[in-house]
Amino acid sequence: MKVVSLQNRLIKTSLISSVIAGSVALLLFVVISIYQTMQVQDEIMDEISDMLLIADLTSSSGQQIDELSDQFDIQYRLSYQQQILTQSEDFQLEQQYYTLNTGDDQYGFIWQERQLWRSYRAEDHQSHMQVLLLQPLGDRFKELMHSFAGYSLILIMLWLMQWIMLHFLVKRQFRAIHQLSDQISEKNADDLTLIQSSSIEFKELQPMLGQLNHLLQRLDQSLKAEQRFTADASHELRSPLSAIQMRLQLLQRKYPERASDFASMQQDISRGTQTLENLLLLARLDPEHAENLPKTQFALHTVIDEAIQALTPFIKEKAIQIQQQIPVAEQDNRIFANQQLIFTCIRNVLDNAIRYTPAKGCVYLSLNKQGQSLEISIENEGQGIDPEVLQHLGERFYRALGSKTQGSGLGLSICKKIMQLHHGQMELLPSPYGGLKVVLRLMI
Known part of the structure; x- marks a missing residue:
């Protein structure tokens, strides 16, 4: 869906209106000016017609008529029984012209010389003299066209001024929304206090602010409940597991002949303890506080060696071969990160690869430099991976159906x-060896 600016839309709507x-x-x-101009000009033609019919053209009246005709x-043309008595100097009427009937015996329109003329005919019933007046229609509206152009220019200038004013005034009014946005962006897991409604002056924003504060309250309650659960789980679950583990160790010493049974129970307890530790670790990790994460400078290949060393018993148990390719020199694979967390990440990926690799299979590990990042690739052999399973890998507690491998899915x-805490990337791909390929990318 295309995202549009409400501010620009308001300016555009106001300006269009x-x-x-x-x-x-x-x-x-x-329209009104055309109507009034036609009325006034028709009255002038009627006045000139009356003056021609009743005036003595040899006196000053004739001069006054000429002045009026020139002005407008x-x-x-004044005629009597088809004989021209007098006419204006520039009077001309083509032999072939077109008359447009308007339903009025006196006023009409004539088309000649490629333009439209207003005509007026009148006759004195006593003297039987006839008057014909002609006026180019375009001349009537010269002043009107000038006025139209002037008003149009004024309107365009007003619209331009309005656009500038709207741009700054609407932007100023949107400061309240920007302030609300800034206050929302400042909220985090450590600050879920309510936003004060007094800082928002627009009534339309009050319902949204109320719902937002209600959401902050519920989120604060949920986070506190999660923190309480994490603390309680850390104490209540870890203590009994440790106690059970101690009792098993005592039983192993007391009944050495049942060592195999106790070893299986010990493995189950260790797996439960590891699941608990993973849950607590997952709850504590928060990408929003990555800047508070303690970091040091260290070589990545040493952490990889430590992870392999920690998983050596499982590697030997399944007779797995770890094939390493680390062509990057020590001085080129140093990163600034939290070493313990990076170790946990690499160990978990390696542990996952070892678990799902068939006995006497291979796990392939490589470390390469790609531009300004280091890329760790871990992949294992297998019987192929379903694309639907691949899509859900990385979700909490997700494990593929039918898998006989034990694990927590965390x-x-x-x-x-x-x-995420290290602004890196983890990519899950099908491996050409039949298993899963996990690519970890970290900035140098």
């Missing part, structure tokens, strides 16, 4: 979160 209103007003002005570009989830 103003343009429409101004255009309608200008159109009404033009009106041509006249290892890759923890790795994913550790990479």
Whole structure:
């Protein structure tokens, strides 16, 4: 869905409304002006006609008629029984012209010289003299066109001024929304206090602010409940597991002939303890506080060696071969990160690869430098991986159906979160060896 700016939309809507209103007003002005101009000019033609029919053309009245006709570009002709008595100097009427009937015996329109003329005919019933007045229609509206152009220019300038004012005024009014956005962005797991409604002056934002504060309250309660659960789980679950483990050790010494049974129970307890530790670690990791994470400078290949050393008993148990390719020199694979968390991440990925590799199979590990990042690739042999299973890997507690391998389903989830804390990437791909390929990318 295309994202649009509410601020720009408000400015655009307001300006379009103003343009429409101004255009309608200008159109009404033009229509009314045309009507009034026609009325006034027709009255002038009627006045000149009356003056021609009743005036003595040899006196000053004739001069006054000429002045009026020149002023308003009106041509006249006075005739008696088809004999021309007098006419204006510029009067001309083509032999072939087109008359447009308007339903009025006196006023009409004539098309000649490629333009439209207003015509007026009158006759004195006593003297039987006839008057014909002609006026180019375009001359009537010269002043009107000048006025129209002037008003149009004024409107365009007003619209431009309105756009500038709207741009700054609407932007100023949106400061309240930006302030609310800044206050929301400042909220984190350590600060879920309510946003004060007094800082928001717009009534329309109050319902949204109320719902947001309600959400912050519920989120604060959920986080506190999770923190209480983590603390309680750490104390209540770890203590009985440790006690059971101690009793098993005593039983092993007392009944050495049942050592195999006790070893199986010991393995189950260790797996439960590890699951508990993973859950607590997953709950404590928060990508929002990555800047508070203690970090040191260390060589990545040493952490890889430590992870392999920690998993040596499992490697020997399944007769797994670890094939390493680390062409990067020691001085080039140093990173600034939390060494313990990176160790946990690599160990979990290696542990996952060893668990799902068939006995006497191979796990392939490589470390390469790609630009400004180091890339750790861990992949194992297998019988192929279902794309649907691959899509869900990395989710908490997810384990593929039908898998006989024991585990909590948290290892890759923890790795994913550790990479987020270090602004790195974890990519899960099908391996050409038939198993899973996990790629970890860390910035140098």
